[in-house]
Amino acid sequence: MVFLFSILLIIFIFLEGTVTTLPLVLIYLLCLTIAKRDAVVFPVAFGAGLFLDLLAARTLGLSSIFFILFVFLILLYQRKYEINSYPFVLFASFTGSCIYSVFFGHGGWFLQSLINSFIALVIFGALRYYKKNFQTRI
Amino acid sequence: MQRKASFFPVFLIFIVLAILIFFFAQKGLFGGLTGFLEQATVPLQKMTFGIFHTQGDQTSEEKLREENNSLLKELAKQKGLEKENRALHDQFEATNPDPKKLLPATIIGMHDEEIVIDKGTSDGVKAGGVIVYKDNLIGRIVQVSGHLSVVDLVTNKSTSFTAETAKTSALGVIKGQGAGGILFDNAVLSDKLEKDDVVVTKGDIDASGLGFPPGIVVGKIVSVNKKASSLFQTAEIQSLVDFSQLTVVFVLSELK
Numbered sequence A: 001m002v003f004l005f006s007i008l009l010i011i012f013i014f015l016e017g018t019v020t021t022l023p024l025v026l027i028y029l030l031c032l033t034i035a036k037r038d039a040v041v042f043p044v045a046f047g048a049g050l051f052l053d054l055l056a057a058r059t060l061g062l063s064s065i066f067f068i069l070f071v072f073l074i075l076l077y078q079r080k081y082e083i084n085s086y087p088f089v090l091f092a093s094f095t096g097s098c099i100y101s102v103f104f105g106h107g108g109w110f111l112q113s114l115i116n117s118f119i120a121l122v123i124f125g126a127l128r129y130y131k132k133n134f135q136t137r138i
Numbered sequence B: 001m002q003r004k005a006s007f008f009p010v011f012l013i014f015i016v017l018a019i020l021i022f023f024f025a026q027k028g029l030f031g032g033l034t035g036f037l038e039q040a041t042v043p044l045q046k047m048t049f050g051i052f053h054t055q056g057d058q059t060s061e062e063k064l065r066e067e068n069n070s071l072l073k074e075l076a077k078q079k080g081l082e083k084e085n086r087a088l089h090d091q092f093e094a095t096n097p098d099p100k101k102l103l104p105a106t107i108i109g110m111h112d113e114e115i116v117i118d119k120g121t122s123d124g125v126k127a128g129g130v131i132v133y134k135d136n137l138i139g140r141i142v143q144v145s146g147h148l149s150v151v152d153l154v155t156n157k158s159t160s161f162t163a164e165t166a167k168t169s170a171l172g173v174i175k176g177q178g179a180g181g182i183l184f185d186n187a188v189l190s191d192k193l194e195k196d197d198v199v200v201t202k203g204d205i206d207a208s209g210l211g212f213p214p215g216i217v218v219g220k221i222v223s224v225n226k227k228a229s230s231l232f233q234t235a236e237i238q239s240l241v242d243f244s245q246l247t248v249v250f251v252l253s254e255l256k
Helices: A002-018 A022-036 A041-055 A060-077 A086-103 A110-135 B004-024 B032-052 B061-090
Strands: B100-111 B115-116 B132-135 B134-143 B149-153 B158-164 B171-178 B183-186 B198-201 B217-225 B230-240 B248-252
Touching: A002 A022, A002 B032, A002 B100, A022 A041, A022 A060, A041 A060, A041 B004, A041 B032, A060 A086, A060 B004, A086 A110, A086 B198, B004 B134, B032 B100, B061 B198, B115 B134, B115 B248, B134 B230, B134 B248, B171 B198, B171 B217, B183 B217
Parallel strands: B134 B217
Antiparallel strands: B100 B115, B100 B248, B115 B149, B132 B134, B132 B248, B134 B149, B158 B171, B158 B198, B171 B183, B183 B230, B198 B217, B217 B230
């Protein structure tokens, strides 16, 4: 599973760094945070952000700051509320994508956030299915 | 509370680290390191871009459009020559600018209104440089790193520069509209704007030799919006280049 997650992260970073403005890495981190629910997501967010900045020719560290804060907010939220649910994934991916698109100046933020939320739901659904059928900790 | 204690120190460490990297990167202290890493990632980026960016076959309609565009450019060039001829009659000595230096660059990233090219400071590229393709204006470099540059397309909302029409010499300001739109704004009502007239850059080069040189084709007028009650008239411009089909562009270096 770790291998699959790593491959998916690399694909998302390259896609976002070259051909799309969809915040794919952001939804990846959202799903990873829901699956793991611990501090191991912070180094992943940090590394993914640096790599993405490098590919997109942005100032190094900018995406890392955004991703780390995003993961932090989700982890804070999960102390009081259930995050392992479709409504939360929909809300978090849409809000996160909106802020991300506006922050990095991408056009069509509403449509992009909608598409991104749909992708997040699909990934989250796949994760849930895997967990339910194979009974392993992701 | 137990969970907060477990992730909060890790969060602090990584957020401080990220802020420090951002701060030092802004000061340009990671130039060498990012340059080295970019060199390693550029081939992979080219490959990714190549996979997801396929050029479609040209239909006969597209070929005709291209031919029509080149004829329009020829006409604009002829008008320019006529003007130049007139100007030469008026003065004996004309100062020729240094020949334009073109540096070919491959597009390795394309987002809605910006592209990333594989040339950076190590190739002599500077922020503010102009990107062209076959005498057509593509955009302006807004950010440069060791081996990469980010280019705002002419359709980007941040783009704004002076331009003139080739046939009627009407002056105006080109403004990117986003989503592929370009507007020729601030043209006075007394000037004549004609459909299909080619719009070229007026010339806006700064002291360091960077900026838009004159005579670069921005696009052609597709519609004119003229109201007697308005102070200015506007026109919608369409670039003669399909940006999504581009794979190679040219960096116009300093024009000193």
